[in-house]
Amino acid sequence: METRDRILEAALVSFGGRGYDAVSLDSIAGDIGIRKQTVLYYFGSKDALMEAVIDRTVADLAEALLAATETGTPVAAGEAEPPDVWAGVEAIVRAVFRFAVRRPEMLGLLREVTRLGTPWMDRVRAGFEPLVERACAYLEAGMNSGAIRRCDPRLLLVSTYSTVMGVATEAEVLRTVGLEPTLRDTAIRRRELLRFLRSALIG
Amino acid sequence: METRDRILEAALVSFGGRGYDAVSLDSIAGDIGIRKQTVLYYFGSKDALMEAVIDRTVADLAEALLAATETGTPVAAGEAEPPDVWAGVEAIVRAVFRFAVRRPEMLGLLREVTRLGTPWMDRVRAGFEPLVERACAYLEAGMNSGAIRRCDPRLLLVSTYSTVMGVATEAEVLRTVGLEPTLRDTAIRRRELLRFLRSALIG
DNA sequence: AGAGGTATATACCACATGGTAGAGAAACGG
DNA sequence: CCGTTTCTCTACCATGTGGTATATACCTCT
Numbered sequence: 001m002e003t004r005d006r007i008l009e010a011a012l013v014s015f016g017g018r019g020y021d022a023v024s025l026d027s028i029a030g031d032i033g034i035r036k037q038t039v040l041y042y043f044g045s046k047d048a049l050m051e052a053v054i055d056r057t058v059a060d061l062a063e064a065l066l067a068a069t070e071t072g073t074p075v076a077a078g079e080a081e082p083p084d085v086w087a088g089v090e091a092i093v094r095a096v097f098r099f100a101v102r103r104p105e106m107l108g109l110l111r112e113v114t115r116l117g118t119p120w121m122d123r124v125r126a127g128f129e130p131l132v133e134r135a136c137a138y139l140e141a142g143m144n145s146g147a148i149r150r151c152d153p154r155l156l157l158v159s160t161y162s163t164v165m166g167v168a169t170e171a172e173v174l175r176t177v178g179l180e181p182t183l184r185d186t187a188i189r190r191r192e193l194l195r196f197l198r199s200a201l202i203g
Numbered sequence: 204m205e206t207r208d209r210i211l212e213a214a215l216v217s218f219g220g221r222g223y224d225a226v227s228l229d230s231i232a233g234d235i236g237i238r239k240q241t242v243l244y245y246f247g248s249k250d251a252l253m254e255a256v257i258d259r260t261v262a263d264l265a266e267a268l269l270a271a272t273e274t275g276t277p278v279a280a281g282e283a284e285p286p287d288v289w290a291g292v293e294a295i296v297r298a299v300f301r302f303a304v305r306r307p308e309m310l311g312l313l314r315e316v317t318r319l320g321t322p323w324m325d326r327v328r329a330g331f332e333p334l335v336e337r338a339c340a341y342l343e344a345g346m347n348s349g350a351i352r353r354c355d356p357r358l359l360l361v362s363t364y365s366t367v368m369g370v371a372t373e374a375e376v377l378r379t380v381g382l383e384p385t386l387r388d389t390a391i392r393r394r395e396l397l398r399f400l401r402s403a404l405i406g
Numbered sequence: 407a408g409a410g411g412t413a414t415a416t417a418c419c420a421c422a423t424g425g426t427a428g429a430g431a432a433a434c435g436g
Numbered sequence: 437c438c439g440t441t442t443c444t445c446t447a448c449c450a451t452g453t454g455g456t457a458t459a460t461a462c463c464t465c466t
Contacts, residue, residue, distance in 0.1 A: 003413080003414090019222070019224060019318065021222065021224035021225045022224045024452075024453065024454085025453080025454065025455090026452080026453080026454095034414075034415090035414070035415060035416085036453095036454085036455090037414075037415070037416085037455090037456095038413075038414055038415080040454085040455070040456090041412095041413070041414075042413090044455095045454075045455075046453095046454065046455090111318070112318075114373060114375040114376055115222065115314070115315075115318075115375075117375050121375050121378075121379075124379070125378075125379050128379065132379065132380055136380075149398075149402065151395060151398065152391075152395060154380040154381060154382060155382070155391070155392060155395040155396075156395070156399070157380055158369070158370060158373070158376055158377060158380060158382070158392075159366055159369075159370055159395070159396060159399045161369070161376060162365055162366050162368070162369020162370055162373060162376070163362055163365050163366040163369065165365070165369065166361070166362075166364070166365020166366065166368065166369055167361060167362055167365055170317060170361070170365060172317040172318075172320050172324050173317055173361060173364060173365070174361060175324075175328075176324075176327070176328050176331065176335060177335055177339075177357040177360055177361060178357060179357060179358070179361070188355075188358070189358060189361075192354060192355060192358040192359070192362070193358075193362060195352075195354065196359070196362045196403050197403070199352065199402055199403045199404075199405075200399050200400070200402045200403035201402075202402075206443085206444090227422075227423060227424085228423080228424065228425090229422085229423075229424095237444075237445095238444070238445060238446085239423095239424085239425090240425090240426090240444075240445070240446085241443075241444055241445080243424085243425070243426090244442095244443070244444075245443095247425095248424075248425075249423095249424065249425090
């Protein structure tokens, strides 16, 4: 099962980096020195390959982000003490930036899928659903404890998601304002973003 | 010059809505009841058509946003009094949401171009450069007057841009958290976003 | 050794795409 | 009334695409 993984990896990089339509099966196969028909042997069609890539990416992201949420949240069932909301947000942002540096294709793929919409997006939704639920409950708990300002948790989640994803992935936008997405600058951006979010959430 | 404009309009809707690669010249021509060769008569190639679409969109957006910036900014040359930064930000956000409702293709195209990157993106940069300059100067003035917290204005601009664009355009993300991008919800989102930004900027 | 599944390759196909060539209409100037 | 320019069309082409059919090597189990 070696080849299958190599195909999945190459497809992830291509789809996430250049977009579904812009990538041909020939180019994916060529990247790892095999023929297109070998790709079609493992994955019956281009669509099926995309599905597999999405599923893997969503699983990886959801796992990492759920793990990050547990950081700094001693939340037992029916606990009374409020969790440290800010620590949780910070852990999530750091996890996302880790992906932005080490596996930018994954965040790129996520963007691509939100652009393509239905039916690809449904797979993402399915995989992220527990994450979204948890995040909303988390934010709501923070509002109840007064740690963050009161508002619609879903809207707050969207704002936060957009901001984090944008800053983490939109390299072209950064270049527009004269910033290069180097490792050093990325750290600075992360710090600045955290200040931004902290003000927005707590203020 | 009637046909030319109709082509430009149809291409804008298609490119912005479904992406450059996913749209064929045949489909653009079909949308307005002409043949592909007529499209190629006015615009020598698909690339040239895309350039024209980008240029028009950038010009429209830049004009509207620059106009919005002037709202509530009695900024004369070498003025001493600080401008009302928050009023300016609010005017910009309202202008962006106006586009999100009335011309969503334009914001979609902007997204698409940032995804495609060089060399398309250079045209956007060129058209937005004065806007970016103005925005940075604006934010810096606000920091100097103490109206908003001090930080790198370019990073703050990127954070704000990402947030506004995300909330204004990512309909799929909204659906993920169970929100529909109706007109009514859009107004609510805009209000919530303004509260979010206000906290982030002023805090 | 041979049967059967696993895996990779060659050859091919139907189709859509961007682009070219050139004809026919329609308006316009002399 | 004729030549020129502007515009739109039909017809065609070269290329790249996703996908099928099929052959071939390899490996494992009996």
